[in-house]
Structures are given as structure tokens and as C-alpha cells.
Amino acid sequence: MLSIEFWVNTLSSAGYYSLLALAIVFVYSTNRVLLFCVGEIGALAAFVTYSAHQALHAVELPLAASVSVLIALALVALIGAVLFWVIEQLGTNGSHFVGTIIAIAFALTLQGVMNTVWQGEIYRFEIAPVFLDLGESRVALLSLVVGVSGLALAAAAILLLNRSRIGYEMQALADNRVLSILRGIPVRRRIIAVGAFSGILAGIGGILGAAVTAISLESSTLGVNAIIAAIIGGLTSPAGAIAGAVLLAIVENLTTVYLDSRHVTLMPVLLLGVFLIFRPYGISGKAETVQRV
Amino acid sequence: MKHSFTFLGALFASGVLLASPALAATDAPYKIGYISDITGPVQGTFKYTYEGFKLFVDQLNQEGGINGRKIEVLLKDVQSDTQKSVNAVHELKSAGVLGIAGLAVSSTHAATYAAAANAGIPVVAGFPPNLPIILEPAEKYAFGVGEVFNQTNTITGAIARSIKKDAKRIACVSFEAPGSIYSCRTTLESAKKAGFEAAEIFIISQNQRDYRAVASNIAKFKPDIITDCLGQSHVIGLLPALGAVGYKGIYLNMETAIGDQVKRDGVKNAPDIDLYSYGRFISGKNIAKEGPQARKLQEAASKAGIKEIVAANTGGWVLGQVIAQGLEKCQGDCASSEDFRNALEKVNVDTGGLTGVNVQFTETNHFGPTAVRLYHYNRGTTNFDPVGDWHGIAPVRRADK
């Protein structure tokens, strides 16, 4: 039936989709904004990692790879923080979809930046291909690593949120901002911390995604599938985001195996359509009681 | 609302001043417009054709231009956007160009041709994509010196057969764009005529970034030969993925401004793939021995610091030759774009070794006969060595007329 290869491919897609989807869910549950620029943030992280590595490699700095990843993550953390700071400028009466259009504007601006700096070039991370022979099919170790590390990091992020005080405070903030102010939570600092944290998640997701595919302006369209995964998972629940990412990865790879790989973009959208009609708030999303139609 | 009205109005007014047309003079240079995607999403494919075209024009101008008049190129970067392409045509008409060359991604061609036809300006599309409307019976103002897949791919089956006599199964990989899908269809038809038993098309979706699943699908089909009609980003993603799933066999790439280095990087980690490539225009580190124009292109390129000439550079140089001969054959001092259009229909350019056959337009065929040559990638020397001679392709009629 389904080969080991299918499951490894699905695992690796689920890896980077879950990180991107998680970033979307954290942002949405904090200020009801849909992070449309998640793909662009991921692609930018991949580009910066590649260029930083080229530069550091030329100077033979040890640990060039990990340093360049850190540089990239610092940059996307800053971008996440700036995005949230801009959305904060809208003030509390700024309705959430003005914030979403701001996220779209960020996507445009980041595309312009990547286009200007890297001018449409396409790169690949120089990772030596190592293969494992499991049964009769050959599996790339890189896909396994990307899948496992992606899901592990996503689970760690959720644990951090569900167990730590900062995690509770972020949830409290999303739940009721005025009460959070009254109980002494430094609201603005926490909101910008969520922005930075989501930027880092999206950045790691983008780097892992680029490791398996390619570093190019077009890889920001991974963000489109991540948005679908987050919505299917229910925009308000982190665990739902991972469930949505895994479901999306399965649907994508099943489409390629059984149908025509051409429909890899169409099938997730049809799946989203089905969810919107029958279960609009996703697998485990909490119903938006405030504005129930 | 009041203050923003004045601010927005001022912004629009200043746009009017800066973009007003340049002035005219008596023995002014021939004005040729060049529309392309220099900084847009697909610039990796198109900026090298413009680079080749500019090398030719600059070299021609140094030699005194045509009948003593230089060629002035007005570049309009439309970033593969249809609206900008149409506006660029009108801008170039106001600037008084005789003709327009280049064009960006194929989805903008029809609108650009339509706008140019209304303005009475001939358009000569460059390498790679050309619409089939330049085949016989061609649209009046539409010409092309690139690749029309419906014509080029009629020979792909024979070329694949020439590589592996006993090959039975062929796969063609295209991406989700009408032109590319149509190219693979033509390829598979020619493959069946050339004796292939099983032929299947695999289409990569619009934002397919993860090629492993497609690669394993193709491998499962167990093709003897895989061919394609893909863009740069697809080739970079697909070749390593085919290596990863353990495909051992021939990969025949159709050169559509992908560039040799991209192919080298693609197969670097896929030792079992035997890479071939075929295309209309020659490429390589030293092409001087191919012919007089090849030597000139080599000199101009090395002067401009280009270490390796890609097929798109050659395509741009030949596009320059076609425009230049059109201007030469234009009666009188080539005052109107109509004269230039008529002259273009008499063009018969000897490309001096850059292509297999002359570029020849007629009244009814604005693309003409073409030829492609097969190259084999030598992993030792990292060169693409020619295999056999040029394969001539007879002109094909338009399918919709």
C-alpha cells in the first residue's frame, strides 16, 4: 500500500508546515490577525541563512552554519516584533482585518526586499545527500531530520506555552486585554514578544522547508498551505495547528500518489472549502462566541 | 478627506511631468523598444536574453550602426505584469519606436501583441517563450525568435530515440502553465511517432516546492528517458529529487533559458542521472570556433566579464541580428513602424554558427524553420559536448487557425 517513502515525505512536509501553522495560530489568538506574510518571513530566513553562511564560510568562521541560522532568526524575530508594533499602532479599535491587511502589506514589502537584495536568484543549502535503505525504498535522511525536528520544535513551543507563566500570560492577553492590564501584565512588551516568537517559528519553518525544497522567492508560497493548515486546525488552538499541518501533508502527498501531482495546490483548498462549510472553526478551534452569526 | 485629496492629486500630477517623451532630432538613431522582466518574479529567465541583445547592439553601434545611424534601445521593465506591458507599449509608441523586442512571461504576450497591433508596431518576441500565433498564418504584427513549443517539441521524440535506440518508456514533466502543458503534449505525440510504447505527462503544481513526491511518482513509472518543459526553479528542485528517489536513467532537458550552471548544480548530487540537453541556441565557455558571429559574441561577452555564455545570451544576440537586418532592409530612412514591419517579413539572417539554420521570416510565417542540437553533459570536464549534427525542424501550422 503506501510506501515508506510516502510516510517520510509526509513527515517532512508536516514538519515545516506545523511550525508555520503554529506561528499563524499564535498571532491569530493574540490579536485576531491572520499572518499572511508567514511564507515571506520563512523565505527571508532561508535567504539570510544562506547568504550569512556564504559570507562566514568565506572567512572560515567555525560553526558558520549555526551562527548564520541565529542571525536569520534574530532578523525574523525583529520583523515579527515590528509587525506587532505596527498592528499595535492601530489601537484597540483597529478591527482585526485592518491588522490582516497590514500583514498582507508586510508580505508585499518583504517580497520587494527579497527581490531587491537577491534579485530572483535560486539557491540550495549545500547538504550532502545521505540515504537510508529501509526495506526496498530509499529514504533521504534530510527529509527525516526536517520532519522530526519540525514536529519536535512545534511540540516544544506548545509545551512552553502550556506550562510556563509567560505562556499563560500570552493566553490571558489573547483572552482579555483590559483584565491583563489590570493584573499587571506588561501588555505591550508581551504582545511584541509574541510577534518575535511567531517570527522565529516561521523562520525555522522556512529554513526547514527550504532545506528540502529550494531557497527562492517562490518558496514563500509555502505560507499559503500553512494558512490552510492553520485554518483547518482551528485558528485558536496550537494543537489544532499541528493536526491541520499533518492532515494537509497527508492530503498533499496522497494527491501526488493517487491523483495527478498537478492538483497538489487545489486539493488542500478543496479540503479547506469543506471545512469552511461543515466545520468552520476547524478541528479543535473554539467557536468564536463573541460574533456568532 | 480634503487634505488627502490635494496630496493624492499632487502625486499624480508629478507622475505626468517625469514620464513625458524624449525630444526628436534629424538623423536620429533608430529607436527600438525592449520590453522584458528585468526585476520581476521571473527575471532569472529573461534578463540574460536582454544582456545578449544589448551586447549585440552596443557592438553594432561601435562599428557605426546601420547606414551610419546607431540603434537606441528603450528598455521597459514590466516585471511580467500584463497591465504594465500594455502601458509600456503605449509609452514606447509615444517615444516613436519602430519596433518592440523581447517580451516577458508568455501570459503577457497576447495582450502586448494586441496593444502593439492597435498601435501599428511590430513585436519580435525573444528567447524563450513564443506564442503559436507567430506560426503560419501569423498575426500581422507578431514575430518571434525564441521557442514555439508546438514546433520545437515535434522533434523531441526523434532526439530521445537517437539517444537510446531501445528506449520504450518516456515521461515528460511540465509545470502548471498552459504553454508548458501544451509543450509536453506535443512531445509525447512525437515520442509515440518515434516508437515509444508508453508516454506519460507529469505536471508540477503552481506552488509545488516539494519535488520528492513528484519524483517518486515519475520513478514509479520507470521511464527510460525523462524530458521536460520547465523553468529554472523547477529544474533546480526536480533533478536532486530524482537523484534522491534513486532514478537511474537519462534526463533530456529542453533548454528554455535555464542555463548550464543550474543543470550542473542539479545533477551534482545525482550521480546516476545521465544528463542531456537540447536547444536552438549554442552555449558554453568557448564557442568562438562555432562561427564568425559566435566569435564576436565570445569577444563581446568576455569584455563584459561574462565567463560562460548561456543560451539566452545567444538568443538575445540573434534577436539583435534580426532587428538589425530588419532596419537594413527597411526602404528609405525607415521612417514608420509599418515600413519596419514590412522589412521584417524579408529577413533571412545567417546567425554565423549561433543556430543550426538561418532565421527566416516570410509574409505568412513570422517564426520560420528552426533546428536544435543535442548536448551530452560530460561530468569530467563539466562541459556540454555536442552529439551529432543539428536536427532541422519543419515549420508547423497554427493549431487554432
Next chain:
Amino acid sequence: MTKVLTASNISVRYGGKVAVEDFSATVPFGRALAIAGANGAGKTSILGALAGLIPASGKVGLDENTLASSVAVRLQAGIRLVPEHGKIYPTLTVVENLIIGNRLRGDVTVDDVYQWFPQLAERRRTLGGNLSGGEQQMLAIGMAILGTPKVLLLDEPTLGLSVPVIRELVDKLSELRKALNLAVIVSESDVTWLPALTDSVIVLDRGTVITNFDNYSKDTLRRIENHMVGLETV
């Protein structure tokens, strides 16, 4: 030992509209003041101004030192507001709510709150949203008194609760007030509970102080009600 909360000439404006005009009050620690008035009289604005949540003119101080008008400063000084709506986090459990409240370390700890409100200890794992009205009010007060509270501001605490629950709440509040020596200000639009909850009352009408009483005879309650309904004017 600080002994008194003083609020002088507090005025609140929303754009052009005046919500509160020149409100002043002094509440010694251990004592409770009620602010009575119909809806829209400006009660919530006064409490918000005292907590630093709503920008207002005038001064708020503990003994002689005036406090800056930021919520953080007022919280540190021990001023705690329990709003009328959204007083707890429905999507967090009881213990998680208390962890949030416990940001401000101090004398009163989570265990103390569990002792004050045993029902909360039993239902520590349930989501705030699933608690009863009375339990939610207790959780809200529990969150507010964590750390070192000095002033407790309660906005309509009895609203929407049943009589037995209110009675239990009122007893607990007076116990708390004495035990922690709190100054308490309660906004109320229901006159019946004033004597049990507070020692004195200031009556408001559309943002201005009409009158005040520092004892609750039968006659006083009737007069307060007339003022609120507008039968008796100044």
C-alpha cells in the same frame, strides 16, 4: 503604616463629553465607601480613574504621596480594581487565573486565597468560564488580592448574583477588609446591600456628586433611592 486613600477633584472626559465632574473622597484603611447612582452616573469611570485605567485629571494618593496615573504604579501601590465585566479569564483554569494574579508577589499567596475561598480550591482545575456567577466573583476577588493589596475597588460586585450568594460574598468581603486592613470602594446601583457592604456612601447623578451620607438609617436609604431615581433633587 499608611492609613488613608485620598482622591481629590477627579474629572473624566471622553472627547467633549464630561463623564465625571470634580469627584473627591477619602477612605481610611479598614473602612468601605459606596458610590451609588443610576447607570451612566460615572461610577465605572471613577473606579477606572482611581485604578489608572482611564485618563483623568485630579490627584489620587495614599496618605500624603500622590500616585502617578499609570496602572503599573497604582498596582504596585496596592490599588486593585475588579471590573464589572470580564473580571476573570474564562479560557484559563482557576489555578491558571490565580497564577496570572500572582505576578505581584506579596503577603497574600494563592494558598491564602484557597483558604479565603474554599470552593475555588475544590474547583481548581475547572475553566473559569464553567464557574457559577458567585464563584467567578470570588475568583476575581481572589486574583485581585494576591500580592500586597491595600485598596480594593469593586464595580457592581452583587450584579446578577442570587441573594444567598450575595450574603456569603458580603460577609467574606467584610472579613477580608478587616483581616487585610483594606480600604474598599464599591460601586452599587442596588441600595439594599449598602449597609452590609459599606460604612458611608456618595451619591452621583450624571457625573456630579449630589450628596453623601456617613450613616445608614432607614430614612437615609429611602433618600438615596429617591436621589437615584431623580425624585429628590439637591
Next chain:
Amino acid sequence: MTQLQEKRITALQWLRIALIALAVIAPPFVFNGFLMSLAISGALLALAAMPLTLLTGTAGLLSLGHAAFFGIGGYAAGLLAHAFGIGLTLSILVGAAAGLLVGALVALATLRVVGIYLAVGTFALQFILQPIMQTIDVEVTYSTGFLLSSPSLLGFELSSPARWWYALVVLGVLLYAWLRWLQTSHVGHRWVVLKDNTTAAGVLGISLQKTRLGVFALTSAVTAGVGAISAYYYGNAQSGIYSLHLAILYLTIVALGGAGSLGGAIIAAFVMIALPPLIDSIVTYKGLVDPSRAGGIETITVGLILMFSLIVRNRESKRSSKDD
């Protein structure tokens, strides 16, 4: 209000009307070919931006499917011309009907959701329609897309830029008047209630579903109709034109124009059309920047303008909401 103030007000209004009249009549005489094409492209953008302003600004429904509806009109015109040789006038009606149908379907499909989820429904529409359009391109027109020529509107031949400009101006005025009337009528009030306070709408007995269905179907129909006209102006309907990028451009215009302001949308449309050549000439002026960077800088500028106008517009509405 004193006599003097009244006099100054009417003078201001007269100046405004004169300015608008000048802006409408002058172009074919003053502009050269390029500026004329910019003006016509701007007019087409403005026509399509007005319904989106209504949808997103007045009724508060964010839509990312605007390019998809625009494409429905384009393909309706293409198919009708290709198969039956039917001209522009009928294509507008058929295109509008198709847009109305699809718009109603999307509204029905996303009936039980609110706010951002509706934007997702239209986002999904964009990705469902794109492969359908591509299949039509491959199967019907051998990847060229539909070629449309010799448009005539109700017998009025649109053979020259001047005729195009005046036809679009007339259409623009009619559309502006109709949508403005709708905005200020009882229908428009229901949209405002839909936007601001869904609970109040329930209380006032306004059926949310019917209101949303109505405004969505109406604006989709108008957008599709303009899509048919635009396809004839550009002489081509091809899947590559109707991209998510175009939908974002429309959102930028609506945001720049100000929520619910039809006049603002018209001005913003012309600004966004004039922007690329303006930036191009500024950027490549005296080699300020290497021309190969122009494209990226232009995208950055559009992104920043969208952000800036959102913050300013929002601050304005915040200030005004404080006053009342």
C-alpha cells in the same frame, strides 16, 4: 454659519466640480498615448475598486477573491466571443450574472463564519478558479488565452483611446451614482450595521445572511462586469492576469482610498497606476539606483503605502469616533 462662510463653502464646491470636470474632459486633448493608456487603466481600476470599497469598507467584509471575480468576467467575455462571436455589451451582462452566481455561492458556503474566515473563503476561491482558467487556456486557446477585438458598447465603437476614456467616464459616473445611492439608502444602512455590530443587527430584525448574500452577490456581479470590459480593453483574457497579486493591488486601493469612500477609491486607483512609472523614473533618474533593483523597490513602496494609509485612516476614524 455667517454669510461669508456660506459663500466660501459654495465657492469651494464649485472649484471642486470644475476640477473634476476638467479631469474628465481634458485628458484626450492633453495626454499623449502613454498617459492616455495610464488614464484608461486607472479608470478600469477605479471601476472595479468601487464595488470592493462597498464590500470591505461599508459592509466590513474583507475579500481576497476580487481578482477571481474580475477573471470570471474576462473569461465570460472570452468564451462568448470565441464560441458565439458575441460582443462586449452582452458579455458584460453575462459576466455580471456569472459573477453574481459565484459571489452568492461563496457567501452561502461561508454563511456560518464571520470576519476573517470570509476572507479565507474568497482566498480559497482564488486558488480554485486559477486551475480552471488554466485548463480553459490549454484546451480552448492552445495557451494563448482569448483574443478579443473590435469592442463596441451599445453600438458605440471603442476604436480609439479617447472613445474608451469617455465611455469609461460615463460608466464610472453611472456606477458611482448607483453605488452612492445604495450606500445612503436603507440597503446601505443595513450594510453598516452588518459591519459594526452583528448583535445589534440581530436585534433590529436584519437577517444577516440575506444582507451578506446581497452585498456579496451585488459587488461580485459589478466586478465581473468590469472584468469583461477590461478584457476587451487589453484584448486578452488569460489565467496569468487574474493573480492574487491583482487582488492585493485592489485591497491597497481600497485601503488608500479610505473605508467606504467611493471618491477616495477612484483617486487611489489613479495614484496606484501612476506610481510604477513615477517610481521607475525617480529610481533610475541619473542612475540613482541600478535599474535591476527598480522592481523590488516598487513592490516595497506599494507595501509601505498600504501600511501607511491603513494606520493614518485608522487614526482618523479613531479620532472621529471619539468626537461623536
